[in-house]
Amino acid sequence: MNLGNSWIIAIKDLKVIIRKKTIRYTIIVLPLLISILFPLVIKFEGNKNGGIPAAVLPGLLNSFSFFFVIIAALLPTPIASYSIVGEKVEKSLEPLLATPTTDGEILLGKSIAAFLPTIIATYAGATIFMILIDNVTHSTLGYLYFPNWTIGVILLLLAPLAAVLSVQLNVIASARVSDVRAASQLGALMFLPFTAIYVAGEIGLISLDTNNLLIISAIVAALDVVLFRISTATFRRDEILTKWK
């Protein structure tokens, strides 16, 4: 595999994607909203009835942190949909497939194009989130809550794995739909399992501590491998030109 080809494709996709207003706003607004909203909730709750007890805060903050996994799973959806279904709709896949690139190189290039902005936006949002949370919880906790192992596992392990999972799902979905919106809707199904974990954490069914996050990461990594195999089998030029809708 020639990684240079994948990189050329990724850069081209990023050039195209950056010109799409809806994608640009989604990538910027969603992480920014979460990174500001949760610290504001903590701050305003803190101003009422003596504030959130120090013993409750870590669990709550871990749950909030998990939202960046959901963001990492959501953001690749519009990008990957445009990157693959968009090319399919604009019929630009055929000339691309006629170049001396392998299916794997094209798929990797498109995955990088969906992955990079997602991770950059997630990390940027998480950085703002950590700074603001530390600012509003320092007086209650008496120490800086972030950075810690939990957010470390979330940002360095689980969020990238969730983003990869989302990209793979979008590739598979792209083979079955013929417009970007439908692909985005299918890809957005990624929202459900991670939101279910978040809700389970919020209502105390599971604890979103470092150990459990590592277990979830291992499961997501295994799913990544399975979906990677399916997506590479789906993304074959013969299939794309003759069987894709």
Added chain:
Amino acid sequence: MDLTKKFGDLTAVDGVSLRVEEGEVFGLLGPNGAGKTTTVRMLCCLISKTSGAARIANYEVGDDADSLKIRKIIGLVPDSVGLYDDLTAYDNLDFYGKLYKCTETQRRENIQRFLKMLGLWEKKDVAAGAFSKGMKQKLAIARALIHEPEVLFLDEPTVNLDPESSKTVRDFLLELKKEKKTIFLNTHNLDEAQRICDRIGILNTKLMAVGTPEELERSVTGRKTVIQLERVDEAVLNALKKLSIGKMFKDDNRITIHVVDPGKENPAIVRAIVEAGGNVQSVSVLGSTLEDAYLKLVKETK
């Protein structure tokens, strides 16, 4: 050789065997659904063949290792231009130049050369999405040529274009022909095929015939001799009926006779008319056209 593609029970291309020489412009003529695009896609290693064999240069179509080498030496203009509308004309070509591993200098020079040849240089910084259909088609041709391929495949390059744009594209192809570029052209435009191609293959799932446009025209029997008379009467018609000639039609004072060899048959026809008292004003021979050949061959497969 014997190139075949089946999609389930449907045979899209059935045992096509042909050879295109280096520097030749070969046209594949056929109606919609004849298998022209499928043939090109197989040759460009975009889809697999069901059976048969094909070679481009010395590389085997269908062999995984050779597929990449084939794609390196060919250029494809698909039936849909498939440009990146958000990218400028220059960026569209530059992207493909990079994928074909052209150096920066090669890319810069070739982009300038082809955009100038196609009259698009002034629009190099305009997004392709703002281009007209004709301009997009020209840009797609430039894209296919950016790496100076040995073989250029064009799938219906003038379909849906206005006459002026079609002419520009055709003129450009004639320029490439002068440069001895090997071109494989899919078209159902007979006039275009006749003007551009050295040889033509008529495809309707099976390859019905291959030859130069003149050879194909000659392959159709049924040339016509048209005789204009001052007056056509019963005596003239009876005299002609006595000759062993093909079908005959009378239209006012004109008689049209189907002939196989006008050089041999016409003197006898004229002599018979004159002897019957007819006054011949003019004699002309209508040859069969590529259209006749095409329609006849396509009809035969139905």
